[in-house]
Amino acid sequence: MAVALDDRERAMLAGDLGTGAALAMRLVLLAADVLRAERLIPISRAHVDSCLHHGQASQDFVDRLLDGGAQVGVPTTLNVGTLDLLHPELWRGSAEAAARGRRLMESYRSLGCRPTFTCAPYQLPDARPQLGEQVAWAESNAIVFCNTVLGARTERYGDFTDIACAIAGRVPDAGLHRDEARHASIVLRLADDVPPSLVESDVLYPVLGIVLGRVAGAQVVALDGLPRLDEDRLKAVCAAAASSGSVAMFHVVGSTPEAPTLEAALGGRRPEREVEVTLDQLRSARDALSTGGAEPGDPIGAVSLGTPHASVTELAAIAEELDGGHVAPEVELLVSTSRGVMESEAARGPIARLREAGAEILVDTCSYLGPILRPTPLPTMTDSGKWAYYAPGNIGARVVFGSRRECVRSALRGTLWRDPGLWGGR
């Protein structure tokens, strides 16, 4: 199918704006072809994930763009890179690998991208798109958050396509950019046996996200019957759902902007499926996240919080849980956030309290991407469904999943602590 182009798009493709812009436009048109779009539409922002090093090809590609004179055409934020440029001493890998990671991150700055280096660009007030805004976002959790929580519109863009759209300032007019793809076809509810105390705990939301991802595949789900969820809980569902499935959007009736009612979420149609999630199903999804094989009282080696990057309110909640105590000497407590959040006025107090308690603050990257945590044969605890899902494969971690309170208290004790009533006793 031929894609209709305007004058500027044709000029870009012809190389009138440089060979870098022409390469970007070729990739945008390939995307249009695969997604069967008939035209391109302008975007107002982009979020780019290509700045994480996956081999020489990562650098060769950005060099080709830079050599061809390319610059981004819209305000563009960057996702995490290989290492924390503000705290480079936290890197435990080779100097060569660090240099490669750093060079790639710098190359994307040279294309005109903002050095935000965060997987949670939606926490930066000046990077948040508005309801209905057309954007090109990459990074699976950010894509879902953008569509679901902000009501801005992006498809699932990945490496190379993200920066190509940012340079071209265009995306294919297809998929979630259009109204018809944004309606839910599946309704998901918690069964009656899920206790209210669990619904009130932060621990439910990453587990619910894992279940949602499995149920949804690539379809849009409406979560019905939940209390109003704040952005931290929504973030946890988004990140976990995008780990276990190819989810790009869901609705939470009463919480997210395109779902004031169930009927609105469904676009007035009948759902294809209605699914109830029982307490047993949630427990089994929870158990699958813990591959560390640890029992209460067993020693732990590390605790990793802040995946996706911790917000100011999450940093404050962790500081609150630490309650003036100090992390056990044999345990490493690592909290990941963005440099933007870390440097914000509101985060100053919580960050100081975390550091006094012996926690380390990591920015610009994530602890499951490379050698950052202190090597330990003991399990690592996390409150993140996404971290639990990817860390065993990526860095060989033995993972124990728990609530924020379980993670922090375990860090203080040096041994696994379980909140006895949290899951109805099992």
Added chain:
Amino acid sequence: MRGQVLFDGEAHGEALVLREPLSMWGGLDPETGVLIDAHHPQRGAVLTDRVVVMPSGRGSSSSSSVLAEAIRTGHAPAAILLGEPDLILAVGAAVGHELYERRIPILNLEAADLAGIRDGAALRIGRGGEVEIA
């Protein structure tokens, strides 16, 4: 048979039918071509120069980079045949071609056509999405 062209090219090779979708990121070692996903039933299989057949792509958007890197090292599959369109793999192949001038065709086939391909079958892929079983 003929599929939807996601990225065009010519190739031939032995079919490697994957029983489950594979994410290239965390699933393919671009330095060796070996399938490394610990959760995948065919862990240890070598994808290099095979025509990889799978129902769909899966997971991470970083798979484009891993496929392009495998094309650079010479350890990429000869072609990838899918049961649904996949932008991530198409773009990985396109960038591999832009940078290293090697074409890995990526096609989307009808479910029945895909199911008819046996593991180890000799396949020839022509321009425009044509697939021949020898």
